[in-house]
Amino acid sequence: MSDVAVLAEVGEFLAQCLPFDDLERDVIADLAGQLRVSYRRRGHHFPPDDGLSIIRSGVVDEFCDGELVQRLEYGESFSCAAADPSEFVAFEDCLIYRLPGQALDTLRREHRHIDRYFHAGGERRLRRAARYSGQVSFLMQTVSAAMTCDPLQLGADSSIRAVAQAMSQRRVSSALIVNDGKLLGIVTDRDLRCRVLAAGIDSATRIAEIMSPAPRCVQSDATLFDAVLVMTNHRVHHLPVLDEQQKLLGVLSTSDVSVAREDDPVFFVQRLSRLATPEALREHVARLPKLFQQWVSADTPVQQLTQLTTAVSDALTRRLIVLAQQQLGPAPCEYCWLSFGSQARGEQLLGGDQDNGLLIADGASDADMGWFAEFADYVCRGLNDCGYDFCPGDVMAKSEKWRQRAADWRLTVDDWMRSPSPSAVMRISIFFDMRAIAGSHELAATLQQHMLAHSQRNTIFLAALAENVLESSPPLGVFGRFLLERSGAHQHEFDLKKRGVLPLVELARLHALANGLTAVNTHKRLQALARSGQMSLADSRNLEDALTLINRIRVQHQAQQIADAEPPDNYCDPRRLTRLQRSHLKQAFKVVHQAEEYIKLRYRAGV
Numbered sequence: 001m002s003d004v005a006v007l008a009e010v011g012e013f014l015a016q017c018l019p020f021d022d023l024e025r026d027v028i029a030d031l032a033g034q035l036r037v038s039y040r041r042r043g044h045h046f047p048p049d050d051g052l053s054i055i056r057s058g059v060v061d062e063f064c065d066g067e068l069v070q071r072l073e074y075g076e077s078f079s080c081a082a083a084d085p086s087e088f089v090a091f092e093d094c095l096i097y098r099l100p101g102q103a104l105d106t107l108r109r110e111h112r113h114i115d116r117y118f119h120a121g122g123e124r125r126l127r128r129a130a131r132y133s134g135q136v137s138f139l140m141q142t143v144s145a146a147m148t149c150d151p152l153q154l155g156a157d158s159s160i161r162a163v164a165q166a167m168s169q170r171r172v173s174s175a176l177i178v179n180d181g182k183l184l185g186i187v188t189d190r191d192l193r194c195r196v197l198a199a200g201i202d203s204a205t206r207i208a209e210i211m212s213p214a215p216r217c218v219q220s221d222a223t224l225f226d227a228v229l230v231m232t233n234h235r236v237h238h239l240p241v242l243d244e245q246q247k248l249l250g251v252l253s254t255s256d257v258s259v260a261r262e263d264d265p266v267f268f269v270q271r272l273s274r275l276a277t278p279e280a281l282r283e284h285v286a287r288l289p290k291l292f293q294q295w296v297s298a299d300t301p302v303q304q305l306t307q308l309t310t311a312v313s314d315a316l317t318r319r320l321i322v323l324a325q326q327q328l329g330p331a332p333c334e335y336c337w338l339s340f341g342s343q344a345r346g347e348q349l350l351g352g353d354q355d356n357g358l359l360i361a362d363g364a365s366d367a368d369m370g371w372f373a374e375f376a377d378y379v380c381r382g383l384n385d386c387g388y389d390f391c392p393g394d395v396m397a398k399s400e401k402w403r404q405r406a407a408d409w410r411l412t413v414d415d416w417m418r419s420p421s422p423s424a425v426m427r428i429s430i431f432f433d434m435r436a437i438a439g440s441h442e443l444a445a446t447l448q449q450h451m452l453a454h455s456q457r458n459t460i461f462l463a464a465l466a467e468n469v470l471e472s473s474p475p476l477g478v479f480g481r482f483l484l485e486r487s488g489a490h491q492h493e494f495d496l497k498k499r500g501v502l503p504l505v506e507l508a509r510l511h512a513l514a515n516g517l518t519a520v521n522t523h524k525r526l527q528a529l530a531r532s533g534q535m536s537l538a539d540s541r542n543l544e545d546a547l548t549l550i551n552r553i554r555v556q557h558q559a560q561q562i563a564d565a566e567p568p569d570n571y572c573d574p575r576r577l578t579r580l581q582r583s584h585l586k587q588a589f590k591v592v593h594q595a596e597e598y599i600k601l602r603y604r605a606g607v
Contacts, residue, residue, distance in 0.1 A: 007032045010097070016579050017054060017075040019117035031107070035097040044090040049080045050101030052118075058094030063087045071545055073587065075580045079104075079118070139225040141298065143218055146260040147241045147250035153178045156185075160196055160210065161203035163187055174238045174251055177211050183248055185211035188238055217242050220249050224260060227252055265295065265308045272315040278323065278382050281316060285386045288312055289562045292350055296559035302551045303523065310348040314339070314437055316386060317356070317379065321438050324378040331375070332368040334361040336439040340395060344435035345505070346521045349497075349551075350558050350568040353389040354380065355430060357402040359443050364405055376403055395430055406443060413451055420464035429468065432509060433520055448518065455513045462514055466603035469506040470596055474589035475499045482574050482586075490571045496557070497570035500550040500585075503592050504543060507599060511535065514603070522547060543595060546588035553581060 010032040014020045020028060035054075040046070046053065046060075053060075054077045062070050062078065064086050071091065072078055078088055099107075108115035152175045154163055163175050167189070177185040187207060195201065195210040218227045218239045227239055231254065241250045261267050268284075268291060275281050288309070295305055321337060340355040342348045358376055360369070376397035384390050397403050404412065413431065416424040432451060436444035455461060475483035475494040484492050494500075508525040511517075515534050519525045523544055530540035558568035574582055 010035060013056065013075075014054075017077065019114050022113060023111065027111075031099070031103075034103045035099055038096045038098060040090045040094045040096055042090055042093050044094075046078075046080045046088040046090075049098075050104075052077055052079050052099040052101075052104045053088075054097040054099070056095040056097055058096075059091040060094060061089050061091045063089065068541070071541075074583055139228065140223055141260065141294075142220065143222050143224060143227050143239075143241055143252055144220040144249065146224055146256050147220070147252040148172070148256055149250045151176050151240070151248070151251040153248070154207065155179065156206065156208040156211075158207045159204050160192070160201065160207055163207045164192055164203070167192075173253060173255070175207075176240055176248065176251065177207060178248070181248070183215070183217070183240055183242075184208070185213040186215040186238060186240060186251075187211045190237070215240055218252060219243070224257060228257060231257075265291070265311070269308075269311050269315045272312070272319050275319065276323075278320070278385060281319060281382070282386045285312065285316060288387075289350060289568065292555075293559045293562045296555050302548050302555060305555055306342075306347045306349060306551065309350065310343055310346045313343050313348055313383075313388060316388075317383065318438050320379045320382040321375075323382070324375050327378065328371065328375055331439075332371050333364050334440045334443065335359065335364075335372065336441065336443040337379070337397065337437045338444060339435050339437050340430045341433055344433045344520055346435075347501075347505075347551075349554060350562075351570065353391045354383045355391055355395045356380070356383075356397050356437075357395070357431075358397040358404070359409060359439075359447060360403070360405050361440070361443065362405050362407050369403075369405075372403060373398070373400070395427075406447060409447055410450055413447075414454065417454055417458050417461045420461045422468070425464050425468045429465070429506065429509065432513060433505075435520055452513065452516045452518065456516050462510070462603050465510050465513070466599050469503065469510055469599055472498065472503045472506060473596060474503055474592045476586060476589040476593065480586060482582075484574070492575070493571040493573045495570050496550060496554045496572045500589070501547065501554070503596070504547050504550070507592070507595050508543070510599065510603065539595065542591045546591040549584055549588045553577070553585060 007029065011025075011028045014028050014032060015023075020031065023031070040058075055072055055074055057074060060072045060078065061068055062072060072088075078086075080086075080088055104118075108118065152166055152170050152172050154166060154175055154177060156177050156179055158177075167173070167175055167187075174186055174188045176183060177187060185208070187210070191210060191212065196203070201210060216230055216234055216236060216239060218230060218241055220241050220243050230239060231237065237254045239252045240248060241252055243249050268287075272281065272284060275284060292305070292309065295308065300308075317337065317339070325331065336359040338344075338357040338359055340357065342352060343355065356379075358372055360372055364372070380390070380396050380398040390396065395402055401412075413428065416428040416431075420428075432455075434444065434448060477483050482494060484494055505522050508522045508529075511529050511534060512519060512525045515529065515532060517525060517528045517532070519528045526535070526540045526544050529535035530537045553572065554570060557570075557572055561568045574585070577585065
């Protein structure tokens with residue numbers, strides 16, 4: 001790489017890539033001169049190497065124990081160290097820039113942020129793998145996120161009375177005793193009770209006489225799990241918090257841990273089932289946006305985020321159902337409360353409205369149907385009060401057309417499929433993403449089987465559904481430019497949910513219905529299609545990756561809006577994305593476009 005123009009181009013590329021984007025221009029220029037170029041064909045296995053490979057074009061898959069861990073694309077880098085259990089394979093033909101190991105070592109020695117970035121690479125992969133199927137735990141957040149900052153600090157010569165008065169004024173349960181910034185000891189409420197009052201010590205005595213000297217401490221980057229373990233093993237309720245230089249930053253108490261526990265998603269959902277009034281539910285759910293922001297900041301995988309937010313709406317709905325029956329009495333016959341749309345798929349984020357219905361046993365009398373009307377009104381209004389707005393299209397159980405006996409639902413669905421008008425296709429698209437929330441799950445399963453049996457044989461209906469899928473294509477023009485809103489409140493933006501997620505959701509639904517698959521979640525539908533041989537494994541994974549990437553940008557966008565005290569929405573201004581994010585988003589849209597081309601060939605003719 002001796003040509004000046006080529007080196008300049010390579011330097012511009014490196015300046016867009018993590019972690020090189022913070023390097024000075026002369027350092028990047030020197031780095032560009034040390035790179036070696038290689039072209040690797042699809043299926044190439046990268047051999048062990050102590051250098052760094054940077055992807056200029058193409059895609060590389062990382063495997064660990066035969067399982068796909070992640071897919072690396074333009075601008076991302078990887079290292080094939082001999083001690084690393086990961087294996088890297090070219091998923092597409094790739095152009096690779098390779099930085100020799102010696103040059104990488106020099107770069108890491110001279111630039112601390114580069115070293116820390118690569119040192120944490122293995123930990124980040126492990127964290128992603130560990131969190132993929134588990135729930136986020138409040139014990140995994142750092143101590144610094146939960147500690148009390150600006151702790152009360154007093155000198156060793158202070159009197160017991162002065163310390164007690166200062167603790168009372170600050171309304172704190174501990175005081176740290178210091179000398180010239182050095183931590184000497186700690187005094188707690190318990191010390192004042194047991195060592196002073198109970199022992200009859202004069203309050204004028206120096207605090208150093210009764211403090212706990214050299215208290216056990218915890219590092220700020222330790223997890224709450226580590227801190228709780230120290231508290232438990234040593235029977236203490238307060239831990240001073242130190243940074244890497246042993247500087248005092250704060251104090252962590254059992255009260256701080258209890259407050260953090262309330263932010264734990266499992267605890268948050270469980271508490272909904274114990275609240276006794278709609279007002280208490282509303283107050284509790286009002287904390288969700290802030291928690292959502294924390295979960296995003298903690299790098300929670302997107303699928304877990306959607307599962308968590310869905311779990312909240314599920315728990316809220318079930319609790320409102322219990323409260324409704326406490327007020328109205330028990331249900332007069334079997335029923336099933338149904339969720340539709342993103343809640344049914346387990347893909348809910350913030351800012352959505354409610355989509356639900358009631359499936360009632362055929363034996364229900366007219367008087368019973370009157371009870372269910374009141375019941376549905378109570379639950380739907382409760383959801384609305386808690387921030388799940390009434391559906392503008394009236395797709396709610398409080399509407400009579402979405403609250404029917406089982407036989408009437410079968411007739412309604414059959415009618416939609418026999419005459420697939422645009423409005424009928426819209427309704428049945430909503431209805432096919434159906435999940436039982438409360439009541440008789442058997443009623444829902446029976447209705448779903450009826451729908452699947454009829455949809456598989458109805459090619460005209462499938463063709464109409466395909467037309468609906470193709471009408472909501474991703475916002476990417478023929479020349480690879482984003483198609484943006486031209487006017488209105490969201491000028492120069494596009495709707496990531498409507499134009500990004502829904503096209504993918506709808507094509508997965510179409511394939512699932514055509515093949516009689518019962519899965520409702522989009523990821524599970526794509527996986528089921530691959531297992532059944534109705535979609536190639538590569539296409540299934542590409543669509544899953546596209547959905548994950550689009551939703552990741554959505555959640556980051558919503559988290560930033562919450563931080564800026566703005567209501568979360570789904571509108572994205574591509575100018576606010578990094579160049580790498582824009583590139584990935586375009587690639588995701590291209591994947592959906594390619595999948596839509598197959599739909600044109602398979603379904604549009606109605607055969």
